[in-house]
Amino acid sequence: MAHPPRSSPLRASSIEPEGPPTSRGRSILLGLGIGVGVGVAGIAMAFSIIAIPLFIVASTEPGSGLNRDLVRKGLFQVALPFGLVAGIVVGTLVGVWYARGGRLPTDRTPIHGG
Numbered sequence: 337m338a339h340p341p342r343s344s345p346l347r348a349s350s351i352e353p354e355g356p357p358t359s360r361g362r363s364i365l366l367g368l369g370i371g372v373g374v375g376v377a378g379i380a381m382a383f384s385i386i387a388i389p390l391f392i393v394a395s396t397e398p399g400s401g402l403n404r405d406l407v408r409k410g411l412f413q414v415a416l417p418f419g420l421v422a423g424i425v426v427g428t429l430v431g432v433w434y435a436r437g438g439r440l441p442t443d444r445t446p447i448h449g450g
Contacts, residue, residue: 363435371427379419386414 360435363431366434367427367429367431369427370430371423373423374426375419375423377419378422379415382415382418
């Protein structure tokens with residue numbers, strides 16, 4: 337059955353449900369929370385991928401393998417800066433996205449192919 341013609345076009349803003357108003361403080365807190373989580377995960381990944389293998393190789397080296405600057409400062413020169421930069425970048429992006437109205441999908445219906 338066909339619908340009668342409209343006098344004006346249907347606007348997308350009238351169809352989409354309005355979400356709760358976004359406050360700046362909530363956006364900042366969300367960005368900080370996500371940034372801290374990503375930063376800690378980035379530090380852990382960089383430490384496990386770079387620092388631990390360097391430590392193992394240096395510990396098997398005869399003499400003063402563990403006394404090298406690369407091994408002693410590897411965590412502070414590689415893992416911590418990587419985690420801090422990743423956390424700041426991702427936290428900033430998430431905070432800006434949320435402040436501009438970004439939301440996760442709330443539709444819980446399963447996707448049916450066909």
